[in-house]
Amino acid sequence: MTADKEQKLYEPRVRVRIDFAYDGGPFAGWAKQPGLVTVQGVLEEALAYVFRHPIFTTVAGRTDAGVHALHQVAHFDVTQGSWEQLPGRSQDAPAVALRRKLRGALSRALADAEAQLGVPSRLQGYLQQAITVSTVEQVPRSFDARFSALERSYRYLLEDRVAERGANPLTRLQAWQINGSLDLGLMNAAASNLLGLHDFLSFCKPREGSTTIRELRELTFTRRADGVVEAKIRADAFCHNMVRTLIASLVMVGEGKKDEAWLISRITSPVRDSQVRLAAPRGLALAAIAYPPASAYKTQSEKARNLRTL
Numbered sequence: 001m002t003a004d005k006e007q008k009l010y011e012p013r014v015r016v017r018i019d020f021a022y023d024g025g026p027f028a029g030w031a032k033q034p035g036l037v038t039v040q041g042v043l044e045e046a047l048a049y050v051f052r053h054p055i056f057t058t059v060a061g062r063t064d065a066g067v068h069a070l071h072q073v074a075h076f077d078v079t080q081g082s083w084e085q086l087p088g089r090s091q092d093a094p095a096v097a098l099r100r101k102l103r104g105a106l107s108r109a110l111a112d113a114e115a116q117l118g119v120p121s122r123l124q125g126y127l128q129q130a131i132t133v134s135t136v137e138q139v140p141r142s143f144d145a146r147f148s149a150l151e152r153s154y155r156y157l158l159e160d161r162v163a164e165r166g167a168n169p170l171t172r173l174q175a176w177q178i179n180g181s182l183d184l185g186l187m188n189a190a191a192s193n194l195l196g197l198h199d200f201l202s203f204c205k206p207r208e209g210s211t212t213i214r215e216l217r218e219l220t221f222t223r224r225a226d227g228v229v230e231a232k233i234r235a236d237a238f239c240h241n242m243v244r245t246l247i248a249s250l251v252m253v254g255e256g257k258k259d260e261a262w263l264i265s266r267i268t269s270p271v272r273d274s275q276v277r278l279a280a281p282r283g284l285a286l287a288a289i290a291y292p293p294a295s296a297y298k299t300q301s302e303k304a305r306n307l308r309t310l
Contacts, residue, residue, distance in 0.1 A: 019133070024039070026117065029063060060149050060289045153290075156285075157228055210307075211307050218233065
């Protein structure tokens with residue numbers, strides 16, 4: 001190891017938080033995957049352009065292919081020297097300089113993504129602004145984008161009576177189209193039974209070594225002025241496929257294919273079986289992530305890492 005590399009190894013490091021949003025439609029989800037265009041892959045490519053070395057990010061919530069984010073949070077670490085060199089000759093603070101430089105770097109990385117996806121020349125620029133960074137800030141090393149979060153909120157859009165009225169071309173890529181009519185009264189009444197701390201195994205794809213126990217704090221359906229049904233879902237955390245399975249299950253209730261008693265049985269006697277289905281990913285968007293004050297980052301991270309029981 002050279003002296004320069006050894007010095008960088010022991011140089012103090014800075015933790016950086018990035019708040020951003022993205023249109024998940026063109027991407028194969030958040031997580032990097034060989035040969036696929038992903039949000040993490042594009043973001044880390046842009047960060048590597050800026051810092052001139054690989055950057056590895058940790059995200060608040062991994063999204064599936066086609067799922068959007070109105071608010072997403074990630075963190076990464078860089079050396080103190082790299083952070084302080086960001087402004088160059090400008091008088092900007094490092095965080096301001098990084099946000100400014102990321103605009104150009106993301107534009108370049110998204111152009112690379114277009115080439116990888118084979119976007120036709122007439123649609124050049126299709127992916128521009130598909131990822132936008134709202135804020136950048138230096139945070140304490142105790143901050144963890146994933147484990148420091150207190151809760152996460154999702155939004156899901158549904159368009160019903162499509163067989164009768166046809167799909168709205170302006171919302172067809174952000175909403176799940178349902179042929180029949182949805183009874184929101186039945187859906188909201190059934191959803192109220194799911195609130196609280198439960199084992200959501202019936203609505204999750206379990207991962208080895210993790211729990212499916214979550215505290216669901218909000219799940220409501222309202223019809224907007226444009227006729228689109230908007231669901232709001234909030235919990236301390238979500239397990240894999242939980243939101244899309246909850247939505248699909250409640251749609252079956254709203255269509256009259258299942259009743260409230262069936263849904264209650266799914267939560268009182270949790271089991272993973274073939275009765276559930278997944279709502280379309282295009283209707284789902286990560287809407288907000290809440291964090292405690294900086295003084296509580298470490299405590300919240302330790303609490304979130306604990307394997308919960310009922």
